[in-house]
Amino acid sequence: MLLTDLGWSDDLEREFAPHAQRGWVPARLNRETPINYGAFIIDEEGDLVDLDVVLSGKVWHDAANDAELPAVGDWVALELGGENEDHVIRAGLTRRSCFSRKVPGKSTEEQVIGANVDVVCVVTDPGPDHNPRRMERYFTLISRSRAKPLVLINKADAFDAGLCESAAAELQALSPEAEIHLVSALKGSGLEILQRHLRTGVTLCIVGSSGVGKSTLVNQLLGEEWQWTGEVNEVTGKGRHTTVSRELVPLDDGGLLIDNPGMREIQMWTDEQTLRDSFSDVEELAAQCKFGDCKHGTDKGCAIRAAVEAGELAPARLESFLRLDEEIEKLQKRAKKRQMTSERRAKRAHRVKARNLNDRIELEREQRGEWRE
Numbered sequence: 263m264l265l266t267d268l269g270w271s272d273d274l275e276r277e278f279a280p281h282a283q284r285g286w287v288p289a290r291l292n293r294e295t296p297i298n299y300g301a302f303i304i305d306e307e308g309d310l311v312d313l314d315v316v317l318s319g320k321v322w323h324d325a326a327n328d329a330e331l332p333a334v335g336d337w338v339a340l341e342l343g344g345e346n347e348d349h350v351i352r353a354g355l356t357r358r359s360c361f362s363r364k365v366p367g368k369s370t371e372e373q374v375i376g377a378n379v380d381v382v383c384v385v386t387d388p389g390p391d392h393n394p395r396r397m398e399r400y401f402t403l404i405s406r407s408r409a410k411p412l413v414l415i416n417k418a419d420a421f422d423a424g425l426c427e428s429a430a431a432e433l434q435a436l437s438p439e440a441e442i443h444l445v446s447a448l449k450g451s452g453l454e455i456l457q458r459h460l461r462t463g464v465t466l467c468i469v470g471s472s473g474v475g476k477s478t479l480v481n482q483l484l485g486e487e488w489q490w491t492g493e494v495n496e497v498t499g500k501g502r503h504t505t506v507s508r509e510l511v512p513l514d515d516g517g518l519l520i521d522n523p524g525m526r527e528i529q530m531w532t533d534e535q536t537l538r539d540s541f542s543d544v545e546e547l548a549a550q551c552k553f554g555d556c557k558h559g560t561d562k563g564c565a566i567r568a569a570v571e572a573g574e575l576a577p578a579r580l581e582s583f584l585r586l587d588e589e590i591e592k593l594q595k596r597a598k599k600r601q602m603t604s605e606r607r608a609k610r611a612h613r614v615k616a617r618n619l620n621d622r623i624e625l626e627r628e629q630r631g632e633w634r635e
């Protein structure tokens with residue numbers, strides 16, 4: 263195996279030159295747990311080796327926030343440790359692309375799903391999972407990530423052909439440049455599309471709601487012995503995933519896959535504009551309300567209420583729409599707080615560095631006999 267099979271390029275080689283001089287080796291992070299990372303290196307015999315590695319304090323300190331910390335898919339400079347020693351990540355290399363989402367729950371932190379991802383494959387279906395608003399947000403995030411968007415509308419075997427076609431057309435209208443296909447993982451179609459993208463060194467990341475058939479697709483790519491399974495656990499009613507952390511997996515036929523086992527409905531990294539955009543359909547309705555200052559409560563001639571009553575808009579969406587301004591205000595407050603924390607952290611790190619430098623200067627003076635009380 264070669265480094266290029268893992269996605270290594272001439273640009274990276276150039277950037278890595280100073281690290282190579284220090285005896286460090288290039289490694290690509292393939293997994294992330296709360297306590298450490300896993301990394302692939304290619305050893306002298308040309309074999310792929312999977313190592314447990316740790317982060318150096320410097321890399322940790324230099325990251326302004328979690329999103330800047332090394333993540334699955336990142337290329338790093340690794341100092342190999344001897345026996346009973348840790349292998350240490352000494353530096354991160356520049357990301358070519360970065361696909362991220364908002365951390366589940368209340369925080370506004372950004373979480374990296376995959377670094378250096380070439381293609382983000384969103385799996386959906388023509389029926390219950392079909393949701394143009396959500397797909398719009400996926401497209402926004404993918405274009406921000408600099409990866410290529412690929413949409414697989416799965417389970418085409420189980421839905422009426424007309425419905426399939428109209429779902430595909432509706433999504434295509436949102437993003438003319440996205441590649442969109444109707445597939446059936448069950449019948450084995452769709453696999454060849456993934457394989458066509460997965461050329462040597464290409465990294466593809468699979469995302470999508472629970473139950474759309476991601477595992478079924480991945481299982482076909484990875485073969486039988488892979489731990490993912492579409493079988494439903496009798497007790498929990500959920501798929502039986504033996505791993506919950508994200509992983510970068512090199513495939514036998516070329517290319518690399520970032521899977522997202524256990525990933526539920528994606529809650530994406532969203533800023534004010536994305537949040538507003540996701541309610542553009544409701545905004546459109548609001549423009550049709552009789553009164554310009556309609557509160558969409560009991561006001562006469564409210565187009566939004568009318569849509570809810572006609573069953574064209576989910577009541578829950580109206581609720582979220584009414585809380586939109588409040589949500590945006592919270593988002594801004596949290597962003598401000600986060601900025602203050604990271605500034606404080608940076609100042610502290612700076613003080614520590616300055617102190618270390620002073621200590622070293624004093625030590626060197628002492629060694630030269632220049633030190634006087």
Ligand SMILES: Nc1nc2c(ncn2[C@@H]2O[C@H](COP(=O)(O)OP(=O)(O)OP(=O)(O)O)[C@@H](O)[C@H]2O)c(=O)[nH]1
Nearest residue numbers: 417420446447448472473474475476477478492501
């Ligand atoms: N009819 C039909 N069913 C499918 C197809 N692909 C997957 N399924 C079924 O859909 C169910 C869910 O599939 P999974 O592959 O587990 O879905 P998932 O996206 O991995 O779901 P999570 O693991 O919860 O994220 C399973 O019962 C599959 O057999 C398909 O192409 N056609």
Ligand SMILES: [Zn+2]
Nearest residue numbers: 551556558564
């Ligand atoms: Zn109204």
